[in-house]
Amino acid sequence: xxxxKKHANCRGLILSVCILLFILTLSATCARSAKKAKKTIPLVxxxxxxxxxxxxKSVLKEHKRYSNxxxxxxxxxxxxxxxxVTPWNSHGYDxxxxxxxxxxHVSPVWYQIKFDRNEKRIYLTGQHDIDLNWIDSxxxxxxxxxxxxxxxxxxxxxxxxxxxxxxxxxxxxxxxxxxxxxxxxxxxxxxxxxxxxxxxxxxxxxSSATTTxxxxxxxxxxxxxxxxxxxxxxxxxxxxVLEHSFLLSSTLVPFLISLANSLHEYSKILVLVLPxxxxxxxxxxxxxxxxxxxxxxxxxxxxxxxxxxxSVNKAGPVNPYFWMKGNVDRLLGDGGxxxxxxxLMGISFYGYEYEEEGxxxxxxxxxxxxxxxxxxxxxxxxxxxxxxxxxxxxxEVEEEGGGVRKKRRExxxxxxxxxxxxxxxxRELGVGISIWEIGQGLDYFxxxx
Numbered sequence: 001x002x003x004x005k006k007h008a009n010c011r012g013l014i015l016s017v018c019i020l021l022f023i024l025t026l027s028a029t030c031a032r033s034a035k036k037a038k039k040t041i042p043l044v045x046x047x048x049x050x051x052x053x054x055x056x057k058s059v060l061k062e063h064k065r066y067s068n069x070x071x072x073x074x075x076x077x078x079x080x081x082x083x084x085v086t087p088w089n090s091h092g093y094d095x096x097x098x099x100x101x102x103x104x105h106v107s108p109v110w111y112q113i114k115f116d117r118n119e120k121r122i123y124l125t126g127q128h129d130i131d132l133n134w135i136d137s138x139x140x141x142x143x144x145x146x147x148x149x150x151x152x153x154x155x156x157x158x159x160x161x162x163x164x165x166x167x168x169x170x171x172x173x174x175x176x177x178x179x180x181x182x183x184x185x186x187x188x189x190x191x192x193x194x195x196x197x198x199x200x201x202x203x204x205x206x207s208s209a210t211t212t213x214x215x216x217x218x219x220x221x222x223x224x225x226x227x228x229x230x231x232x233x234x235x236x237x238x239x240x241v242l243e244h245s246f247l248l249s250s251t252l253v254p255f256l257i258s259l260a261n262s263l264h265e266y267s268k269i270l271v272l273v274l275p276x277x278x279x280x281x282x283x284x285x286x287x288x289x290x291x292x293x294x295x296x297x298x299x300x301x302x303x304x305x306x307x308x309x310x311s312v313n314k315a316g317p318v319n320p321y322f323w324m325k326g327n328v329d330r331l332l333g334d335g336g337x338x339x340x341x342x343x344l345m346g347i348s349f350y351g352y353e354y355e356e357e358g359x360x361x362x363x364x365x366x367x368x369x370x371x372x373x374x375x376x377x378x379x380x381x382x383x384x385x386x387x388x389x390x391x392x393x394x395x396e397v398e399e400e401g402g403g404v405r406k407k408r409r410e411x412x413x414x415x416x417x418x419x420x421x422x423x424x425x426x427r428e429l430g431v432g433i434s435i436w437e438i439g440q441g442l443d444y445f446x447x448x449x
Contacts, residue, residue: 040068040069041065041066041067041068041069042067042069043067043069043447044062044066044067044416044444044447044448045447047062049062049416049444050416050417050420050448051416051417052382052384052389052417053382054380054382054389054415054416054417055379055380056373056376056377056378056379056380059370059373059380059415059442060370060373060374062444063366063370063442063443063444064442064443064444065443065444066144066443066444066446066447067447068144073101073144074101075101075102075449076102076448076449077102077423077426077427077433077448077449079341079426079427079430079431079432079433080104080105080302080341080344080432080433081102081103081104081105081344081432081433081434081435081449082103082104082105082106082107082189082241082271082302082304082344082432082433082434082435083095083096083103083105083106083107083434083435083437083438084107084108084109084191084434084435084436084437084438085106085107085108085109085437085438085439086108086109086437086439087108087109087110087129088439089365089437089439089440090439091366091438091439092437092438092439092440093131093134093439095438095439095441095443095446096134096138096438097134097137097138098144098446099144099446099449100138100139100185100186101184101186102446102449103186103449104186104187104432105186105187105188105189105238105271105302106138106186106187106188106189107188107189107190107191107241107271107434108129108131108134108188108190108191109190109191109193109437110126110127110129110130110190110191111124111125111126111127111190111191111192111193111231112124112125112126112192112193112195113192113193113194113195113197113224114195114196115196115197115201115205117201120204120220122205122220122223122224122227123227124192124227124231125195130235132235135188135235135236138185138186138188139185139186139188140185187238187239187269188237188238189237189238189239189240189241189269189271190237190240190241191240191241191242191243191273192228192240192241192242192243193242193243193244194243194244194245197244197245202244202245202251203251204220205220205221205224205255206221206251206252206254206255207219221255221258222258224255224259225255225258225259225262226262228240228242228259228262228263229259229262229263229266229268232263232266232268233266233268237268238268238269239263239268239269239270239271239301240263240268240269240270240271241271241272241273241304242256242259242270242271242272242273243273244273253292253295253296256270256272256296256299256300257296257299260299260300260301261299269301269302270299270300270301270302271300271301271302271303271304271344272296272300272302272303272304273303273304273306274287274288274293274303274304274305274306274331275287275288275306276305276306276307276308276327276346277327277330278310280323280326280327280330286330288331290330290331290332290333293331293333293339294333294339297339297342300342301342302342302343302344302432303331303342303343303344304344304346304434305327305328305331305343305344305345305346305434306346306436307319307323307324307327307328307345307346307347308346308347308348308436309348310323311352311361311412312352312360312361313360313361314354314360315352315354315361315410315412316386316412317383317386317388317390317412318348318350318351318352318388318412318414319346319347319348319388319422320385320386320387320388321386321387321388321421321422321425324345324346324422324425325425325429328340328343328345328429328431329429331343332429337430340429340430340431341430341431341432343429343431343432344431344432344433344434345422345425345426345429345431345432345433345434346433346434346435346436347414347419347422347423347433347434347435347436348414348435348436349366349414349419349435349436349437349438349440349441349445350363350364350365350413350414350436350437350440350441351363351364351369351411351412351413351414352364352411352412352413353372353409353410353411354409354410354411355407355408355409356408364411364413365439365440366440366441366442369411369413369442370442372411376391376393378391378392378393378411379391380415382417387417387418387421388412388414388415388418389412389413389414389415389417389418390410390411390412390413391410391411392408392409392410392411393408393409393411394406394407394408394409395407395409414441414445416444416445416448419445419448420448423448423449
């Protein structure tokens with residue numbers, strides 16, 4: 001009997017140990033799963049990051065963290081929003097796929113329009129950068145939207161496609177689209193830029209056109225229209241962005257109208273890049289007059305205004321708030337509010353570093369800015385007048401002949417607050433935005449869009 005009780009006690013002890021081990025194993029597994037589970041990240045607003053009083057520590061800690069909550073997977077800025085993507089900042093390609101629902105238009109910077117002066121021939125370069133697989137990815141469901149679970153009752157606050165031109169491409173809507181139905185894909189509108197053209201080249205290009213008649217079918221400008229239209233159709237783009245130097249703005253008008261008509265014939269759109277005026281004082285010969293803008297509004301779908309690079313040759317803000325507002329107001333003119341929906345106000349996602357006065361600034365993009373903060377740990381200041389963040393540091397550098405001197409650096413770079421203020425300005429003016437460019441910004445900027 002004693003032996004039986006002893007064996008029973010052993011079996012009970014063994015069973016208890018097994019149960020305990022099972023519980024401990026299960027607890028450890030759950031703990032590991034919990035660690036692996038993706039943490040919910042609130043919007044930057046909810047994290048109290050959109051403010052003037054920021055520190056280098058907060059930027060370093062938060063700049064890679066953007067919201068992944070289902071209710072935030074929407075377009076917060078409801079006006080048209082175009083973003084540029086450049087081959088030399090590959091991070092922009094990923095951003096366009098992650099946040100594609102934030103943009104109404106995506107413009108890869110791929111093409112150059114060249115002119116062979118000897119053969120009097122126009123041709124395109126840059127085709128080696130074309131990435132049709134990437135375009136398919138941008139038109140489909142975003143990586144961020146795939147990573148969260150949507151409830152069946154979730155509906156975006158509005159449909160960004162309502163801001164599109166009526167000539168938006170039917171090709172994009174017929175493409176395979178696995179995105180959430182209330183988050184329409186952006187239009188793909190690559191940028192084409194006149195590269196290394198002289199005043200004489202422009203004069204030759206538009207010599208057959210007048211301000212009232214379109215270019216003749218045998219002219220160089222007619223040839224260029226055919227080249228651009230064919231390239232858009234060949235790659236199933238939704239249109240194009242055109243940039244030139246505005247050496248002959250008035251002469252360009254009939255060409256632009258003919259190009260727009262050619263694209264509209266195939267339900268494609270034309271976006272024209274406009275220069276900003278450094279001085280807001282009325283000029284008798286502006287780079288692009290409000291009258292020309294008003295006239296072309298009947299033909300061109302959107303105008304992206306380059307309201308950045310205010311301070312290039314001397315230290316200062318990149319796109320000061322009131323200067324941006326002044327440029328938009330000047331373009332729209334009296335009673336021009338009805339044209340506002342066609343204007344895309346430029347916002348820079350890059351900054352500048354200035355070492356010595358008079359030498360000009362060196363561009364600063366996101367990764368470089370982060371390294372600066374890690375290295376210098378500066379006190380970041382807010383300029384209320386310019387409504388941009390900046391900082392300055394002094395370094396000791398060795399002279400060539402021996403000795404040490406202090407070298408001052410000044411850095412201006414966008415922040416959540418500066419971007420937020422400019423988005424609010426765009427809302428007040430009734431205009432859209434264009435971002436140069438998304439490979440240069442910090443990831444948490446996109447919470448604001």
